[in-house]
Amino acid sequence: MRARRLRASLKGWGGVAAMTVVCALVAVFALCLPLPGAHDGGAAGTVDGRAVTQATRTTAVTAEEDCEAPEKQTLPPSSADGDTIKAIKNRKSEKRKLIVGVDQNSYRWGYRDPNSGKTAELEGFDIDLVHRIAQDILGDPKAVQFKAIPTDQRIPAIKDGRVDMVVRTMTINCDRIKDVAFSAPYFKTGQQVLVPKSSPITGYDDTLAGRRICTAAGSTAYSTLEADKKDGELPGSTDISGTVPNQLDCLVRLQLGEADAVVTDGALAASQAAQDPTVQLKGEAFTAEYYGVAMKKDADDLVRRVNQILVDYRQDTEKGWQASYEQWLSATLGKDAKKSEPPAPQYLRTT
Template structure:
């Protein structure tokens, strides 16, 4: 490595003083260089600084496989997180949950309901079930509409106790939040106008503008696939929006050529707009989970117990919610959307 030559006439240093200082810096750099190299190559000790943190995260990413299994075993025991929810003042004793209010049949307000246009949908059914278990009242919920790109920050900032918002479990998110066991299986899929020449996740995306939600698995998947050559290099990924439904609006306005999102959401959007349709099959397999704070172990375990009971309930459980909300858009066969038998491989 060639050192840059000092500029002549540096003001305020003085000739001899400047050279002495530069020499001292050069010696210091030479002494530190092996340690810097060692840290970048993974051979150095973790000092707890920024570099060490990045190394630990990279190491965790390499080791993380099957993220849907990295959760805690079910339990009905109370703990500090649940107790803090129950200790809220009278009138405020509610479960605070981040949800969507614009995802048709998942979390949305039906203007034709004839009532108060309360939130309803598959995710909302699950929220009510959790609230009933923890607080004894299915309606003891404070819903907070959270944009797609704020789901994790809302949990970390303490604005919500959990997020139930078609949120995919993945390794990157597990560094920031804890997840329940999966409660739904889906995969990334393309949505485009029926008249479009796009046929699926293939070469027909060349030169096409694709919309995704910021902070979504769709965007990270497309970036990764383009870098790996699985997505045509000329696909335009510059259009990102805070909320996934905004992509449908962009598509309707002709500002983008296609939308990539979870197939379960894409099917609901196609049901809202008969001029668009799903193009090709899903090209990933993903699982939705309930997201919570990383240290909320008691809440994670309680939610996992609720999920076990919800799936086993043959009268008003998972299957009933699927038939009520999703069969019209995803079909009568719920088997393809059922999550796998849960495994609880996280120990602490």
């Protein structure tokens, strides 16, 4: 377990110190050289008023070459329309909508509230972001065709062209950036353990020995468990075979006694604990992970546009990221949003 925590600490934003040392050794002569503007669709510029340095470009590598920081392997922001965005804008009449894969069962993220007094429209933190993207690209926050996508179908839906993007609590990781392109992170979380309140399990530790853990197929949680079991960082007797298409199905299995624990993103687990007072999170998050908007690998203009939207969204103090957090997530994750704030974006992908 200690090895897992060490490895997690060197990944993502938690590994900034380690990355800084590497960059200092590799690019010591290239630090702090300013680049041209970013809003012309080019691959350089400023972010929130801070210069993107030449060192950033020097250390940029493809996902296949190095994946120590997958959340940084994205393109610089731009407001320019490219072929992908033009194709979306050229859709005729009722089809002129942004097609987005979302969840409809994740409480406070993407779900239908039957008690909302409306028509049970989709709402939540992810849904707010979708509306903001549609507003920017099509001039109408409601110009969206939502498609409910199971956890294990997120990448196939993008690659097959069924959706323009997926905004569905999707963790940016090394395996996924080989298949799809991600935006800069819009949320920080980490894997945690969810169990019944009466359970003797204390967290991601040896108390999982002989226990049945449920995860969603194709999820970061499952790949983490699989790797840790192979490396001996998870007890060998732990049963991780209980996978389901949708993450919420794990909560049902837990309620039915068909699983002893659920491993998933802490942000999602907190929402599930809010839905069911008989379960609770045990132990601290044992990874550092980031949600991103996923798009087709070659949709460069759309990736750049979404990254520009995210910059503006975070700066908007009235109707942006912070306001959405307060409305949807403060009740389950706490009023202090700092631990969930995404890191200052770095755009290391150049092509």
